[in-house]
Amino acid sequence: MIYMDNAATTLRKAPGVIEAVTAAMKTAGNAARGAHGPALEAAGIVYDAREKLAALLGCPRADHVIFTANATQALNTAIYGLLGPGDRAVTTDLEHNSVLRPLYALQDQGMALDILPADRQGRIRYEALEALLPGAKALVCTHASNLTGNLLDLARIAELAHRYGALLIVDAAQTAGSIPINMTELGVDLLCFSGHKGLLGPQGTGGLCIRPGVELRPLLRGGSGVRSHDRAQPPEYPTRLEAGTHNAHGLAGLGAAADWLLREGVEKLCAREQELTRRFYEGVLSIGGVTVYGDFSVWPRGSVVALNVGDLDSSAAADALYTDYGIAVRAGAHCAPRLHDALGTAERGAVRFSFSPFTTEEEIDAAAAAVRELAG
Amino acid sequence: MIYMDNAATTLRKAPGVIEAVTAAMKTAGNAARGAHGPALEAAGIVYDAREKLAALLGCPRADHVIFTANATQALNTAIYGLLGPGDRAVTTDLEHNSVLRPLYALQDQGMALDILPADRQGRIRYEALEALLPGAKALVCTHASNLTGNLLDLARIAELAHRYGALLIVDAAQTAGSIPINMTELGVDLLCFSGHKGLLGPQGTGGLCIRPGVELRPLLRGGSGVRSHDRAQPPEYPTRLEAGTHNAHGLAGLGAAADWLLREGVEKLCAREQELTRRFYEGVLSIGGVTVYGDFSVWPRGSVVALNVGDLDSSAAADALYTDYGIAVRAGAHCAPRLHDALGTAERGAVRFSFSPFTTEEEIDAAAAAVRELAG
Structure with a gap:
């Protein structure tokens, strides 16, 4: 997993x-x-x-x-x-x-x-x-x-x-x-x-x-x-x-x-998480049909990337990621109702990938590849 | 201990x-x-x-x-x-x-x-x-x-x-x-x-x-x-x-x-704790100068026995029990201020011995013997 x-x-x-x-x-x-x-x-x-x-x-x-x-x-x-x-x-x-x-x-x-x-x-x-x-x-x-x-x-x-x-x-x-x-x-x-x-x-x-x-x-x-x-x-x-x-x-x-x-040192761990987050963001950014939410022009940022794939419901996408690829992510509403309204995701929610300092580059690449397949 | x-x-x-x-x-x-x-x-x-x-x-x-x-x-x-x-x-x-x-x-x-x-x-x-x-x-x-x-x-x-x-x-x-x-x-x-x-x-x-x-x-x-x-x-x-x-x-x-x-079964564990509590109570009851607080005519009861030894401050007694006998008890006020007032122990507090189903008869007897020595 x-x-x-x-x-x-x-x-x-x-x-x-x-x-x-x-x-x-x-x-x-x-x-x-x-x-x-x-x-x-x-x-x-x-x-x-x-x-x-x-x-x-x-x-x-x-x-x-x-x-x-x-x-x-x-x-x-x-x-x-x-x-x-x-x-x-x-x-x-x-x-x-x-x-x-x-x-x-x-x-x-x-x-x-x-x-x-x-x-x-x-x-x-x-x-x-x-x-x-x-x-x-x-x-x-x-x-x-x-x-x-x-x-x-x-x-x-x-x-x-x-x-x-x-x-x-x-x-x-x-x-x-x-x-x-x-x-x-x-x-x-x-x-x-x-x-x-x-x-x-x-x-x-x-x-x-x-x-x-x-x-x-x-x-x-x-x-x-x-x-x-x-x-x-x-x-x-x-x-x-x-x-x-x-x-x-x-x-x-x-x-x-x-x-x-x-x-x-939190500085070092932060740098690591930022690098992982950027790697995933860049991995999914150009996939057709994938919408990424947030302002990625400003760093550092929280080490999360929320997205939707095509017109898939976020829960369906998360289920597919877990069932078919063994990737555990969070879907739906994220207890942040006003921001979902602002982003326009109140209905379908969003699929959130979030990382830790122990996340590996291989995991990042596998997750990005799974999103690509899901969108394909 | x-x-x-x-x-x-x-x-x-x-x-x-x-x-x-x-x-x-x-x-x-x-x-x-x-x-x-x-x-x-x-x-x-x-x-x-x-x-x-x-x-x-x-x-x-x-x-x-x-x-x-x-x-x-x-x-x-x-x-x-x-x-x-x-x-x-x-x-x-x-x-x-x-x-x-x-x-x-x-x-x-x-x-x-x-x-x-x-x-x-x-x-x-x-x-x-x-x-x-x-x-x-x-x-x-x-x-x-x-x-x-x-x-x-x-x-x-x-x-x-x-x-x-x-x-x-x-x-x-x-x-x-x-x-x-x-x-x-x-x-x-x-x-x-x-x-x-x-x-x-x-x-x-x-x-x-x-x-x-x-x-x-x-x-x-x-x-x-x-x-x-x-x-x-x-x-x-x-x-x-x-x-x-x-x-x-x-x-x-x-x-x-x-x-x-x-x-x-809580019934079985309760019976065990009652037996331990009674054994300790009976062990300290007749020691000269020891005052036990509470109504021990009614059982079952909480598996605690609070007492004072002579005119020793409860904290001094607890310290002696821990330092000289390796017995860990609680002294002082027990976050129950009105009951201390009722018992007449608002000033000196009380030394509380409290048991678990894992307490042994040997521990009970050692604790009662320590109280006897302390009172002697």
């Missing part, structure tokens, strides 16, 4: 991840719940993962790295923790439902919401963004579209947002680990990440990095291991936003993955 | 759990996100875990088993999904902060809250409970105290709650897997569980079982893999309450654990 659904979850994890999870399942107690060896080991695993994620993503304080079950929970924590019915927020057509649905729910409660449109190549106009910012409390946007791979210029967006006093919440589910990110240098206030995609860690992990000074209300409340007699969740990060038992087993794996990424 | 902090997390998992997690980390894609082999395998893992949990806990529909990151998130999902500022809720002094803090937050928003007191043995009066129920929308209570192990009579409580039209939300973090539970026979409306304690599965797993007909608002919103073009989270369970990528790796382990529990 050729696995090209890495934008949903990477199948091959970083070296050391499985071993770290296995070891933790034998020795890790409950982090921050007790002072004996296994509890301290679990606490060490969690703190180590915080430190590595902070180093990887440019978060100035390890205790401002909050762990959640996935990027969706991180985005919900950021959005509901910051925004309320009386506020105004701005987002874009590129967003995943993990951004849109929390914002829509707030809109239904009275929050004002403006959505920056995308064109048929999935691009936004930064000038148009600026016009929406006055009076906004937050701008919520993706770093890279999970559908087209188009990357947003976060430094430029952060500068614009801050000019108008808005905070910048970024969905880095598609880029953390695959594209270098330094949230401090970019000016990102809240960076939400998935642990099991580009970070090459286990499922059940994700989180958000908080710029010191940004205050979020807790989404979940419960045991914290400290200040048990307080009625409220303790005010200090990370405890304010983390309730209940940590997934120390999964975080052992995420820590191992982050460790590997730090040693390899 | 003798590990006796199983009420925080079980260190030894059910046979097959580690292998299942390891296998899933090599082969599981993203559940409900794609139709290729790895995605379908992940979906199968998740569904299989739902079916086994439903069988284990007496939930009539597997699609009404909702997975969360831990019991705390399950309780937050149940409490915030059902209750709002205009409602009235009832709870007890026995509760963990994962119940109390969400309820306090709602109380601060205008919800009325009544709390049934516990006596110095951590007991509640069912007659007093009945007086609080008229007009309540929900009663939220634990199945067994995480501090004393006292078990509540859920069948009796459910009958009372339903007599007054209140729904019953149960925190089974301390009992799922350790005490037989059939939520349908007991009359529980929402049963919240932890995956990594008595269920002997990995951290990062937990959930709630919903009686068909009970409607909860979503706590999290995001990608659902279905109905992508809807503004709102899809209305059907489990999707309504599950957003983002599942922890299929962890759920593979939880499914394996549930499979083992079903084969062994």
